[in-house]
Amino acid sequence: MTTVARPPRSKPATKPATMAQALGRALRDSMAADPSVHVMGEDVGTLGGVFRITDGLAKEFGEDRCTDTPLAEAGILGAAVGMAMYGLRPVVEMQFDAFAYPAFEQLISHVARMRNRTRGAMPLPITVRVPYGGGIGGVEHHSDSSEAYYMATPGLTVVTPATVADAYGLLRQSIASDDPVVFLEPKRLYWTRDSWNPEAPEDVLPIGTAVVRRPGTSATLLTYGPSVPVCLEAAEAARGEGWDLEVVDLRSLVPFDDATVTESVRRTGRAVVVHESGGFGGPGGEIAARVTERCFHHLEAPVLRVAGFDIPYPPPMLERHHLPGVDRVLDAVARLQWDQ
Amino acid sequence: MTVMDQRATREGRPVPPPAWQPRTDPAPLLPDAEPHRVLGTDAAARVDPELLRRLYTEVVRGRRYNAQATALTKQGRLAVYPSTTGQEAAEVAAALVLEERDWLFPSYRDTLAAVARGLDPVQALTLLRGDWHTGYDPREHRIAPLCTPLATQLPHAVGLAHAAQLKGDDVVALAMVGDGGTSEGDFHEALNFAAVWQAPVVFLVQNNGFAISVPLAKQTAAPSLAHKAVGYGMPGRLVDGNDAAALHEVLSDAVSRAREGGGPTLIEAVTYRMDAHTNADDATRYRTEAEVEMWRAHDPVLLLERELTGRGLIDEDGIRAVRDGAEEQAAELRARMNQDPALDPMDLFGDVYAEQTPQLREQAALLRAELDAEAEGEQA
Numbered sequence: 001m002t003t004v005a006r007p008p009r010s011k012p013a014t015k016p017a018t019m020a021q022a023l024g025r026a027l028r029d030s031m032a033a034d035p036s037v038h039v040m041g042e043d044v045g046t047l048g049g050v051f052r053i054t055d056g057l058a059k060e061f062g063e064d065r066c067t068d069t070p071l072a073e074a075g076i077l078g079a080a081v082g083m084a085m086y087g088l089r090p091v092v093e094m095q096f097d098a099f100a101y102p103a104f105e106q107l108i109s110h111v112a113r114m115r116n117r118t119r120g121a122m123p124l125p126i127t128v129r130v131p132y133g134g135g136i137g138g139v140e141h142h143s144d145s146s147e148a149y150y151m152a153t154p155g156l157t158v159v160t161p162a163t164v165a166d167a168y169g170l171l172r173q174s175i176a177s178d179d180p181v182v183f184l185e186p187k188r189l190y191w192t193r194d195s196w197n198p199e200a201p202e203d204v205l206p207i208g209t210a211v212v213r214r215p216g217t218s219a220t221l222l223t224y225g226p227s228v229p230v231c232l233e234a235a236e237a238a239r240g241e242g243w244d245l246e247v248v249d250l251r252s253l254v255p256f257d258d259a260t261v262t263e264s265v266r267r268t269g270r271a272v273v274v275h276e277s278g279g280f281g282g283p284g285g286e287i288a289a290r291v292t293e294r295c296f297h298h299l300e301a302p303v304l305r306v307a308g309f310d311i312p313y314p315p316p317m318l319e320r321h322h323l324p325g326v327d328r329v330l331d332a333v334a335r336l337q338w339d340q
Numbered sequence: 341m342t343v344m345d346q347r348a349t350r351e352g353r354p355v356p357p358p359a360w361q362p363r364t365d366p367a368p369l370l371p372d373a374e375p376h377r378v379l380g381t382d383a384a385a386r387v388d389p390e391l392l393r394r395l396y397t398e399v400v401r402g403r404r405y406n407a408q409a410t411a412l413t414k415q416g417r418l419a420v421y422p423s424t425t426g427q428e429a430a431e432v433a434a435a436l437v438l439e440e441r442d443w444l445f446p447s448y449r450d451t452l453a454a455v456a457r458g459l460d461p462v463q464a465l466t467l468l469r470g471d472w473h474t475g476y477d478p479r480e481h482r483i484a485p486l487c488t489p490l491a492t493q494l495p496h497a498v499g500l501a502h503a504a505q506l507k508g509d510d511v512v513a514l515a516m517v518g519d520g521g522t523s524e525g526d527f528h529e530a531l532n533f534a535a536v537w538q539a540p541v542v543f544l545v546q547n548n549g550f551a552i553s554v555p556l557a558k559q560t561a562a563p564s565l566a567h568k569a570v571g572y573g574m575p576g577r578l579v580d581g582n583d584a585a586a587l588h589e590v591l592s593d594a595v596s597r598a599r600e601g602g603g604p605t606l607i608e609a610v611t612y613r614m615d616a617h618t619n620a621d622d623a624t625r626y627r628t629e630a631e632v633e634m635w636r637a638h639d640p641v642l643l644l645e646r647e648l649t650g651r652g653l654i655d656e657d658g659i660r661a662v663r664d665g666a667e668e669q670a671a672e673l674r675a676r677m678n679q680d681p682a683l684d685p686m687d688l689f690g691d692v693y694a695e696q697t698p699q700l701r702e703q704a705a706l707l708r709a710e711l712d713a714e715a716e717g718e719q720a
Binding site for chain 2: 078087
């Protein structure tokens with residue numbers, strides 16, 4: 001019998017991981033930690049989801065816990081309501097942003113308000129995963145930014161990660177939440193890599209908290225999800241112009257972190273809200289109004305919005321003209337020199 | 341080799357791929373041509389006399405309850421009441437076939453089913469009085485909130501039944517919907533999910549003739565609503581919706597079948613809405629008195645009374661005792677409903693989220709201040 005010297009136990013190395021991998025890991029770890037967590041949706045089982053987020057879950061946990069459902073979004077979410085009523089924690093996948101629309105009535109009329117209408121007797125711990133936004137060359141109905149609809153519905157928590165660590169941490173928190181959460185996954189960040197350790201994922205701030213991704217002094221860029229990397233790039237580019245931009249990643253649209261946002265804008269005196277969704281009736285209007293109400297005497301310029309155009313999401317060969325890019329953000333920043 | 345294969349081989353054509361064959365024989369799923377009836381037929385002899393008396397008592401109470409609730413709308417005590425006068429048999433039978441561990445998924449019209457299941461009538465009427473949306477703990481009574489959007493409670497019933505099955509509990513979910521609700525997408529999706537998952541669900545459609553003013557003929561071109569079951573791969577059953585004994589029989593069969601793992605059933609109860617849609621509706625605009633009169637002769641209370649007296653299972657005194665009991669209950673309900681409910685406006689912010697958001701805390705503080713100012717104004 002030979003003895004093998006064991007190598008000294010070391011902390012597993014941090015390796016580059018994609019947001020898609022982190023989301024898959026969050027589902028797996030949530031299912032392993034809590035037998036009441038059930039993943040369901042179209043193609044989530046055998047195929048592992050069209051974005052492979054649920055890859056391997058059916059094999060590891062069985063088809064009863066990672067279920068390929070009939071193709072019917074209202075039915076999927078409606079069934080999830082009943083499952084949650086019986087004590088399960090369904091995690092529903094809505095394949096693509098615009099495919100979630102048939103489930104709107106279930107979401108708005110039942111999921112969002114069950115806790116309230118039953119005076120807290122029947123909370124619904126459902127997580128609705130919605131891959132959203134453009135920039136991946138998707139054809140019609142595959143690139144909508146639907147966050148304003150969800151934000152307008154009381155009872156729903158609405159979160160969207162922009163980093164690999166947040167993707168994991170926020171999804172774990174969403175599944176553990178006793179409230180329904182609309183978890184918006186920025187599709188075009190699915191394959192962005194970051195150093196991240198799946199065996200010892202870092203703690204991230206709770207839902208309802210915004211994070212300063214880049215500190216700055218000249219102006220604040222308020223943004224979330226797919227527009228966070230755009231704003232970080234814009235902030236780097238603006239340095240050459242003498243602008244030191246602060247980038248705040250909102251992370252959670254509902255509840256909204258007024259405290260972090262207000263603190264930042266009062267300090268910098270200028271703010272631009274950046275998102276892909278259309279500007280008219282979009283999230284930026286609400287955010288700009290909140291900032292103005294709280295920071296009016298600190299503002300050196302009006303709060304500006306850089307948003308997608310107010311058009312149906314364009315065909316993929318034209319989408320780069322619609323999506324707010326670095327230049328459009330920098331143009332807005334230039335307009336913040338209000339008094340000059 | 342199937343008939344299709346044999347013919348193909350004989351005619352020298354290639355044998356069709358297996359996917360061309362029907363997957364199940366549709367014949368056993370088809371409803372009978374005539375609605376199932378028990379009262380007034382030979383089949384009534386097999387019904388337990390105790391059950392008949394129970395059904396009669398509950399249906400009479402239900403009738404009186406409907407009348408009382410309708411009266412409460414006229415007195416302004418209820419914002420609205422969608423009556424089930426004429427449909428009491430279905431409401432009562434649905435409640436009685438369920439075990440305590442089973443779940444009922446009522447529509448907005450099915451207050452009576454919830455009450456017949458044992459729910460406090462005042463709690464059942466909370467939604468319609470307007471003091472809160474759901475006046476009871478659904479888990480405690482295993483009655484889902486009365487559902488106002490059409491057919492959206494049906495997928496909930498399927499999900500709950502599915503979850504129970506996954507947990508190994510022999511729980512059945514009974515979901516109620518009207519004829520109009522069968523046109524909704526959620527009806528279709530719920531039936532499809534239930535059949536694919538073989539979930540222990542019973543769908544009870546009360547075809548009461550109208551969706552507000554739209555008659556069944558303008559609602560569907562199906563031979564009957566029960567026929568819709570076949571397309572999903574579940575049995576459809578057609579039953580006389582005014583015959584409490586027939587309903588009890590068909591519903592019991594479906595519940596047993598579901599409990600034993602046999603999957604879902606769609607039941608169409610053919611009945612009639614004797615009152616208008618609600619007190620806000622004028623039924624004379626879309627139906628004739630002659631039609632109503634025809635259904636009056638086929639009244640669920642009358643059918644049971646005839647059966648019980650015909651078989652000597654009840655006499656005049658018995659009937660009077662049942663009616664007096666129903667009267668007593670109505671009087672109690674009236675007295676309780678005439679008291680103003682105690683409301684705390686601050687409850688508005690209580691259960692929107694598990695934890696109040698900072699935004700809701702601010703709004704709650706605003707309302708608190710308004711209420712305090714109001715109270716001060718009243719004192720001054």
